[in-house]
Amino acid sequence: MAYAEKVYKVRNGKQTKQYTWRCRYKKPDGTWGSEPGFPTKVLAEKWGEEQEAKVRAGSYIDPDLSKKPFGVFAKEWMAAQRPRGRTVMNRTERLNRHILPRWQHTPLRDITWFDVEAWARSMTCAHSTTRDCVSLMSRILTGAVDARHLQVNLLYGRRLTGLPAETQGKQKTDDESMWAPPEVVLRLARRMGPVNGLLVLSTAFLGFRLEEAHGLHRRNTLLVRSQPHDGGTFTCPVVRIDKNEGAFAQYFTYDEDGKRKIFRGLEPPKTPLSARDIDVPPFLEKMLRRHLHDWPHDIVFAAPGGGYWWRQAWTIKLRQAADGRQPVPGTRGAARVEPWDPIMPGLTMRDLRHTHDTYQAQIGVKPVLAFEQAGHRYPGIKGTYQHTTPDMRQERLDGLQALYERALRNLGWDEVWES
Structure with a gap:
């Protein structure tokens, strides 16, 4: 009593x-x-x-637990999570750089939407970072509710509005700038050469995520899909995004003392549906076979030396090819660098993945197959009831092959890389 x-x-x-x-x-x-x-x-x-x-x-709800400082519970919550390594890195940086300096010692029960919204409006970082921080705080407070530290998460479902105007770089306003016509892809591939250019070409016509392309192993390249069809067997070459080691990851990890070290290696792909077999059209099968025949490394699109690409190094390589570069005179021990005119300024690897999905829509790939090949979940009841067939797959392969051959004709080329 x-x-x-x-x-x-x-x-x-x-x-x-x-x-x-x-x-x-x-x-x-x-x-x-x-x-x-x-x-x-x-x-x-x-x-x-x-x-x-x-x-x-x-x-x-124990009042003593609801008085626990946000920083203490955030550490407990982070330790209980098991996301991909890069997600851990991003969350850790958001906490250490933005959230904890303001909220570390605040009791869980004293965090209100009014105070969080006022804090968010005072932040000077990019709006996307501000929203990520508020979203992460809300997830942590939901964890506090689940752990019986709070009765309710006062941030849940609230929409952040009224952020001050921010100065942003040049934005893509033309819809066409989010995807590359086949002729642009081929020109970019020729400029970057038979190895790096093949990565660009494969991304546009197969829909790789960047980490999937950089982590692709030769053992998962040009496997064979085999399905009963029309009294016989339908076969086609595939590239497999492995469910256990299907993506290259580069991120920072933190030990108990907060010391940061870098991780570079393979891990599971972004989502379970990202693990998939991607059907390869004939022209890319030929290029990949030729590439692997003389390629000494296990990583299909390895950096010079056979290792994984550093993200920044690959970005520089792509930017020079797409945006153009200035000439550099030759010096002792360094050859002259010839200038390059721009091909498609601002084009990114993410844009090339958009390009693949755009190609699929252009050639009429059935949605259930398009979603599968991109590693996405086909939404709604149709995602349960509809299934891919060999005829759908062949139509997609024929369509991608036709796009490639038409681009060659339009450019007046016989091959992407001249012998």
């Missing part, structure tokens, strides 16, 4: 006649809990009876 007791105030080391009331109540484990600061005995007893009623109903 909850009860209340007086707590006398102390001034200059001496007890005064002023007092408040402290509630004492039975916790779920049978021990006595206390909560001070009530102005009257009635309010203290009422609060205690409410806690004991919640104990009986199974909805009790």
Whole structure:
């Protein structure tokens, strides 16, 4: 039975006649809990009876847990998660750089939407970073609810509005700038050469994510899909995005002391559906076979030396090819660098993945197959009821082959890379 007791105030080391009331109540484990600061005995007893009623109903939240600092619980929440390594890195950087400097010592129960929204509006980083920070805080507070530290997450479902205007770089306003016509892809591939250019060409016609392309192993390249069809067997070459080691990852990890070190290696792809077999059209099968015949490395699109590409190094390589480059005069020990005119300024590997999906729509690939080949979930009941067929696959391969051959004719080329 909850009860209340007086707590006398102390001034200059001496007890005064002023007092408040402290509630004492039975916790779920049978021990006595206390909560001070009530102005009257009635309010203290009422609060205690409410806690004991919640104990009986199974909805009790320990006030001591709700007072836990956000930074302490955030560390517990991060330790309980098992996302991909780069996600851990991004969350850690958001916490250390933006969130914890403001909220580390704030009790969980004192975090309100009013305060969070005001804080978000004062941030000077990119708006996308601000929204990521607020979203991460909301996920952590939802974890606090699940861990019985809070009754409710006051950030859940709230929409961040009223952010101040930010100065942004040049934005892509032309719809066509998000995808590359086949002629552009072929020109870019020729400029980058038979290895790096083949990566660009494969991304546009197969729809790789960058980490999938950089992590592709020769053992997963040009396998064979075989399906019964029309009284016989349908076969086609495939590139496999392996479910266990289908993506190259580069990110920072942190030890218990907060010391940062870099991880570079293979890990599972982005989602379970990302693990897939991608059907390869005839022209790319020929190019890949020719490439692998004399290629000494296990990584199909390895960097010079046979290792994985550093992200920044690959970005520079692509930017020079797509945006153009200035000439550099030759010096002792360094050859002259010839200038390149721009082909498609601003084009990124993500744009090339968009390009693949655009090609699929252009040649009429059935949605259920287009989603599968891109590693996406086909939404709705149709994703359960519809299935891919060999005829669908052959239509897609024929369509991609036709796009490639038409681009060659338009450019007046016989091959992408001249012998």
